[in-house]
Amino acid sequence: MHKFTRSLLTEWRRLGLPFEGETVVAAVSGGADSVSLLLAFSDLGGRKKITNELIVAHFDHGLRGRASEADAEFVKALAMELGLRFIGGKGKIATRGNLEQNARRARYKFLERAATETGAFAVVTGHTINDQAETFLFNLVRGSGRGGLAAMPPIRALENGSETLLVRPLLRWAHRADTEDYCREMNVEPRKDAMNEDPAFSRVRIRKEVIPLLAELNPKVVDTIAQAAELLAEASNSEINTEAEHLPAAELAALEDPALRSVVRTWLGNRRGNVRGLTLKHIEGVVRLVKSRKSGRVAELPGGERVTKSGGRLIFTAGGEVKEA
Amino acid sequence: MHKFTRSLLTEWRRLGLPFEGETVVAAVSGGADSVSLLLAFSDLGGRKKITNELIVAHFDHGLRGRASEADAEFVKALAMELGLRFIGGKGKIATRGNLEQNARRARYKFLERAATETGAFAVVTGHTINDQAETFLFNLVRGSGRGGLAAMPPIRALENGSETLLVRPLLRWAHRADTEDYCREMNVEPRKDAMNEDPAFSRVRIRKEVIPLLAELNPKVVDTIAQAAELLAEASNSEINTEAEHLPAAELAALEDPALRSVVRTWLGNRRGNVRGLTLKHIEGVVRLVKSRKSGRVAELPGGERVTKSGGRLIFTAGGEVKEA
Numbered sequence: 001m002h003k004f005t006r007s008l009l010t011e012w013r014r015l016g017l018p019f020e021g022e023t024v025v026a027a028v029s030g031g032a033d034s035v036s037l038l039l040a041f042s043d044l045g046g047r048k049k050i051t052n053e054l055i056v057a058h059f060d061h062g063l064r065g066r067a068s069e070a071d072a073e074f075v076k077a078l079a080m081e082l083g084l085r086f087i088g089g090k091g092k093i094a095t096r097g098n099l100e101q102n103a104r105r106a107r108y109k110f111l112e113r114a115a116t117e118t119g120a121f122a123v124v125t126g127h128t129i130n131d132q133a134e135t136f137l138f139n140l141v142r143g144s145g146r147g148g149l150a151a152m153p154p155i156r157a158l159e160n161g162s163e164t165l166l167v168r169p170l171l172r173w174a175h176r177a178d179t180e181d182y183c184r185e186m187n188v189e190p191r192k193d194a195m196n197e198d199p200a201f202s203r204v205r206i207r208k209e210v211i212p213l214l215a216e217l218n219p220k221v222v223d224t225i226a227q228a229a230e231l232l233a234e235a236s237n238s239e240i241n242t243e244a245e246h247l248p249a250a251e252l253a254a255l256e257d258p259a260l261r262s263v264v265r266t267w268l269g270n271r272r273g274n275v276r277g278l279t280l281k282h283i284e285g286v287v288r289l290v291k292s293r294k295s296g297r298v299a300e301l302p303g304g305e306r307v308t309k310s311g312g313r314l315i316f317t318a319g320g321e322v323k324e325a
Numbered sequence: 326m327h328k329f330t331r332s333l334l335t336e337w338r339r340l341g342l343p344f345e346g347e348t349v350v351a352a353v354s355g356g357a358d359s360v361s362l363l364l365a366f367s368d369l370g371g372r373k374k375i376t377n378e379l380i381v382a383h384f385d386h387g388l389r390g391r392a393s394e395a396d397a398e399f400v401k402a403l404a405m406e407l408g409l410r411f412i413g414g415k416g417k418i419a420t421r422g423n424l425e426q427n428a429r430r431a432r433y434k435f436l437e438r439a440a441t442e443t444g445a446f447a448v449v450t451g452h453t454i455n456d457q458a459e460t461f462l463f464n465l466v467r468g469s470g471r472g473g474l475a476a477m478p479p480i481r482a483l484e485n486g487s488e489t490l491l492v493r494p495l496l497r498w499a500h501r502a503d504t505e506d507y508c509r510e511m512n513v514e515p516r517k518d519a520m521n522e523d524p525a526f527s528r529v530r531i532r533k534e535v536i537p538l539l540a541e542l543n544p545k546v547v548d549t550i551a552q553a554a555e556l557l558a559e560a561s562n563s564e565i566n567t568e569a570e571h572l573p574a575a576e577l578a579a580l581e582d583p584a585l586r587s588v589v590r591t592w593l594g595n596r597r598g599n600v601r602g603l604t605l606k607h608i609e610g611v612v613r614l615v616k617s618r619k620s621g622r623v624a625e626l627p628g629g630e631r632v633t634k635s636g637g638r639l640i641f642t643a644g645g646e647v648k649e650a
Contacts, residue, residue, distance in 0.1 A: 136618075141542050143549040149557075202542045213535060217527045218465050224468040232557070 001047065004174070004182040005040045009049055011169045015154060016265050016278040022052045023120040024167075025087075027111055028078075029058070030071040030191035033126030035078070036179035037170055039186050041124070042082045046113040053085075057114045057123070060108045063099075064194055072245050078188070087114045100201065108159055115164040121280060122165040123158055130176040130207070131224040137206050141236060151229035165280070175222065242266040246313040252290045260287060267302070271316040277302035289314065326372065327509040330365045334374055336494050341590055342382070348378045348445040349492075350435040352414075352436055353403075355383070355396040355516035358451030360403070361504035362495055364511050366449070367407045373579065378410075382439045384432045384450070387413040389519055396516050403513070412439045425526065431469045433484055440489040447490040447606065448483055455501040455532070456581075458550040462531050474544055476554035478587060490605070567591040571638040585612060593626070596641040602627035614639065 001009075012019070026041060028034040028313060043052040056079035060072045060101035072088055089110035094102045111123045132151055139148035154171045158164040170179070183190050199205050214221040240251055241265050247267055264286045269275040278301065285299035285306050299307045304319025326334075337344070351366060353359040381404035387396045397413055404411035408610035419427045436448045449567040457476055464473035479496045483489040494502070508515050524530050539546040565576055565588050572592055577585060589611045594600045603626065610624035611632050624632045629644025 034493055054512070127350055140550060141539050141546055143545075143552065149553060205542060210535070210538060213538060214466050217530060220468075221466055225465060225466065228474060240405070 002040075002043070002155065002182065002185070003180060004036065005043045007173050008037070008040045008169055009044055011154075012050060013171060015167065015169065016275045016280065016283060017155075017169075018052065018268075018279045018281070019049070022122075022280075023034065023055060023118050024052045025055045025057045025115045025118060025120045026054050027059075027107075027123055027124045027125045028075050029126075029193065030075045031126070031193055031196070032179040032183050032190040033128055033131075033170065033174075033176065035126075035188060035190040036174075036182040036186075037124060037126040038078070038082070038084075039182065039188060042084065055085045055087060055114070055118050055120065056082075057087045057089070057111060060088065061093050061106065062090055063103065063105045069113045069192060071193070074191050085118075087118070089114070100203070112158055112162060112164055112238045115142060120164065122167045124167045124169055126179065127152065127168040127171045128174045128176050128179060129171065129226045130211075130222055132171060132229055133211065133222040134203060134206050136225050136229045137210060137274070138203055141202070141206070149229060150233035151226065153233065155261060160317070224264060242270055245271075246315055249290055249312050249314055251310055252314070260290065264290070268307075268313075268316070272301075272305065272318075286314070327365075327368070327507065327510070329361065329503060330368045332498050333362070333365045333494055334369055336479075336498060337375060339600065340492065340494065341600050341605060341608060342480075342492065342494075343377065343604045343606070344374070345376045347447075348380060348443050349443045350380045350382045350436060350440045350443060350448045352398050352432075352450045353381050354381050354451075354518065355400045356451070356518055356521070357504045357508050357515040358453055358456075358495065358501065359378070360451075360513060360515040361499075361507040361511075362451040363403065363407070364507065364513060367409065378445050380410045380412060380439070380445065381407075382412045382414070383437060384430065384435045385413065386416060386418050386428045388428065389414055392519060396518070399516050410443075412443070414439070421422075425528070437483055437487060437489055440483070445489065448493045449492045449494055451495040451504065452477065452496045453499045453501050453504060454496065454551045455547055455555055456535075457496060458547040459528060459531050459536065461550050461554045462535060463528055466500060466527070466531070474554060475558035476551065478558065480586060483527075538561055567595055570596075571640055574615055574634055574637050574639055577639070585615065589615070592639075593632075593641070597630065597643075611639070 024041075026034070028038050035320075038054075038056060041050065045052075045054060056075060058072055058075040060068050062068055072090075076086045076088060091101065091106040091110065093106055096102075110121050114120070115123050135152060136149060142148075152168065152171065154168050156166050158166040182235050190272050195201065196204060197208075199208070211222065218224060240247065242263055242269075247263070252263065261283055264283055265275065265278070268278060268283075268286070272278075282299070282301050285301075289297050289299045289307060289309050290311070295310075297309055299320075301307065306317050306319075308317065344427050349366075351359070351363050353363050363381060365380075365384075366375065366379050366482060370377075381400060384395055385393050387393055397415075401413060416431040418424065418431055418437065421427075425535040427579055439445070440448050460477060460489045461474060467473075477496065479492065479493050481491050483491040520526065520535075521529060524533070536547065543549060565572065567588055569592075572588070573624075577588065586608055589608055590603070592601065593603060593608075593611070597603075607624070610626075614624045614632060614634050615624050617634070619634075626632065626644075631642050631644075633640050633642065
């Protein structure tokens with residue numbers, strides 16, 4: 001198995017995500033990041049490592065005429081070649097206001113619909129460590145609260161209040177160069193987005209001018225900045241001690257959804273010693289428990305383990321016999 | 326009064342520092358930042374606004390031969406012209422290891438000695454908002470814990486365990502350009518440090534290449550980054566609620582010195598409605614109270630106000646009659 005594919009598998013496990021029986025929508029722009037993600041998932045499917053149904057979704061923002069259409073055709077052809085279902089969307093993006101933001105909003109709306117219509121539990125995207133570092137710098141320069149400097153989480157709700165997850169399985173380990181190398185080794189030439197080269201966008205200048213300049217001072221600056229963002233994200237969740245035997249239900253319930261899931265996952269990992277066999281459904285069961293007003297309810301975990309709520313606390317009980325789920 | 330001088334006076338008051346009867350050592354390199362600070366303090370002295378004894382200290386790192394000597398002569402002549410006592414120091418800086426760090430260590434040791442010998446309660450330096458932003462970027466790029474991204478405080482102990490304060494009264498409002506403008510308007514031409522122009526130093530490249538590039542994306546980027554640093558500094562002190570009626574003594578005692586003083590000052594400001602009349606001696610009295618193991622002790626504040634420690638808490642009591650100190 002290619003190192004890239006293996007790293008994806010490891011991260012998928014670490015995130016406690018399901019390996020089978022689910023549907024996943026891959027958001028594929030046609031660029032190296034999302035294409036590498038698609039190729040690696042397809043490889044893991046072929047090897048029966050992750051057998052969820054993979055659906056390829058592409059949104060044509062229609063902003064670059066013929067080039068946009070060619071991107072859509074490229075992604076569709078790639079999906080066919082891999083034997084995967086393809087869902088295309090096309091939108092008219094308002095060019096008033098913030099073009100990037102409008103495009104993003106239309107794209108997420110399309111992805112949400114694609115996930116809902118296919119019953120997918122998650123949309124996966126090809127965000128890399130480079131995106132993490134670039135986002136940090138973008139928000140630092142633009143000015144934003146402490147939240148803007150905290151790392152993007154690898155899992156969160158796709159939109160506010162959405163039941164669909166946004167999962168970024170490359171975010172914590174893959175560099176953009178890794179995705180380009182992997183595409184090359186798989187003999188697939190990804191598309192280049194002209195908007196990714198246009199210095200009218202601050203993000204482009206951060207990627208093409210600021211980061212290279214900083215890299216002259218520290219060649220590992222992308223990792224260093226991503227690490228700083230992670231530290232700041234941890235700090236903002238740090239009020240709840242995931243090393244504790246019990247979790248305070250009321251404080252948990254006050255957390256936003258992605259942070260809540262992340263705290264639950266970390267705490268369960270600490271109680272169990274690992275996150276093996278923990279699927280999204282288990283995490284969701286505990287989240288429901290947190291949000292329920294009743295005491296005494298139970299969330300079942302693999303191997304007879306369970307979490308109960310009692311006296312305002314979440315309590316973990318080990319199973320009599322631990323089986324792998 | 327010049328706007329620069331007035332801003333310095335306002336900040337000095339806001340920091341709760343003494344206006345008379347104390348000695349202050351001004352660390353003056355000869356550059357625009359420290360020269361502007363010296364000129365403004367001298368102006369405030371002439372106007373009887375701050376009548377502390379001002380002593381000019383200059384450390385010759387001896388790293389640039391004749392230029393170093395010329396800097397020292399310039400600062401000495403300026404001190405004489407202003408009728409201020411001058412203390413010069415000269416050191417042999419180890420060129421092994423980190424030159425900037427070695428130079429800084431020798432300089433701080435000299436300043437500490439100058440303060441101790443003259444009975445000064447504080448050393449003041451000319452750090453500006455630009456230094457704040459540059460330090461943030463320097464630590465971000467180099468990689469450092471969360472502490473490295475938190476803003477430099479305007480007041481801290483000069484060295485670990487030192488009784489002398491390091492006060493940076495320009496840090497929160499003055500840009501480097503303001504210090505240059507002020508020197509020009511006062512008809513003083515500051516010295517230029519060749520080391521501040523040498524691109525072999527990361528700090529120099531951050532100042533001369535990174536910040537100008539970021540300023541193309543946001544002309545106010547220096548303020549924006551300094552603000553981010555402030556937010557992160559607040560976050561790391563945020564466990565103690567300075568809006569509360571009482572402060573928990575044990576948690577306070579666990580704080581490092583500069584953070585402890587800052588929390589005490591903020592809390593007193595909240596309880597009193599302002600920090601008028603609060604001098605360093607008052608803050609120190611409360612700090613001693615925090616560090617004392619005995620209960621029932623009292624720290625006196627202006628106008629009969631007092632802070633007592635009881636039941637592990639600090640309690641503020643308003644005076645019967647509030648006078649300005």
